[in-house]
Amino acid sequence: MDWIPLIASTARLIDLHDSHRESGRSTSQYDLYREARGGNHDGLWLDVALTVIEYLRERESEVVGGFVSGTEVRESLQKRITNLSDEDVKFVLSALTTPAEIWFVERMDNGTRPINSTKETNLIERSRTADAYRLASTGRTAAGLAANVRDIAYIAGSAKNLLTAIKARDFWKITELAAAIIDVLRTFRLEIESHREGSQKAGIQGFFKERGDVIKEQIEDAAKILVEANEFLSLQSTRAEFQIWIAAMDRAGKPSFGHGYAKEHLKNVTGQTLKLLESFTQLVNESLTMDESALSPVSFIDLSASLAAKSFQDSFYFSLISSFGPTRLRQIMPCPFDFFGVVEPQRGIDNREEDEDSEGIEDTGIKGIGFIAEHGSAILAELRKGPLTLTDALEREWIGLETDTSNLSELVGTYCDPTMLGEDLNIVVRFGDGRATYAAEGVGRLSFDELVMVLESK
Incomplete structure (x- = not known):
């Protein structure tokens, strides 16, 4: 498991949660931005804690929701980490089983933002009747996040989860799971780009040598699963179930989305996956050989022009594109499916005069x-x-x-x-x-x- 990115991504959030600063006050008196944190700076207790979580996760399939005795936990840890005493293990287990209340602003659908709190922060649960332990729900979630579930090498599993959600009629999960897959695809491209920008050619060669075949196989499997998911979502029976789900959500006063929106969302994910599969070999070669960025920003205008059925006058072209926003996208390698069908222009006469301010800028x-x-x-x-x-x-x-x-x-x-x-x-x-x-x-x-x-x- 790769725990450090998860811990690093939450360290400053915890700092902000624990801040005593009052709104509107000066920040100079608060040492939120210190680079050195307290503690022994040897990483020992963090290592022990993560080892405990990993061990209990390994044992879950055996105990089937049950507890693991404290003796087994201590013996296992002492085999994995040298010079670890029983008191050391008790210290870490005590910290992991003790909940800490956190406060947060809840964002409601009606626009209100009430303050709420939770104490479901203990990573491990201790038996009430014996010295025995198991992962709490929060610990299980943390272990799953650290298990590289958003790694490109696990994308087929993510696609399978999306297909399962559709077949199980858990339609509300479609957008969440689809967004996770898109995040995996874009994170992968960003990872390759970061290696290239840092001129880490040796590292990139090792990366593809070790994982290239596995990654390509996963992308191929994910593409097949997503095509199947598209076909299943398009069935008349699924459409009927979708309408039943929408009606149920409306009765409950909960947000929903249409069947057509779900299909387009899934089509987008499938398109991006297929696009990556088509360009995978080229992406590898460019990442290893080219001096300039192989993943430079894509021009919205050029991309739209390549998809348009017919061309039209430049003046209208630029005015229409400006209605949608900037003419260049800064995210890495957006998929053409992101824009396909948004604008399908034809040639026309353009005599339009722009509304401009005194500096010639449209307001x-x-x-x-x-x-x-x-x-x-x-x-x-x-x-x-x-x-x-x-x-x-x-x-x-x-x-x-x-x-x-x-x-x-x-x-x-x-x-x-x-x-x-x-x-x-x-x-x-x-x-x-x-x-x-x-x-x-x-x-x-x-x-x-x-x-x-x-x-x-x-």
């Missing part, structure tokens, strides 16, 4: 306010009649994709932040079922996940 904030001033009352009127989909909003011409005006970002922004229509209104936005398409004559076609805005009574 999107002013445009957003202007959009609400022009269309806000009409949007509210439709909301009071019933749910309003993004498709309905487009068809009511609250956005102009023609040559004289374009309010795409302002309209979508209203769905992203409906409080723009009135902070006292209880407006919620949900994903619809599937993808929708909107076509504008002479310009092209927009393809997007359907959004539904609903005005609910308080």
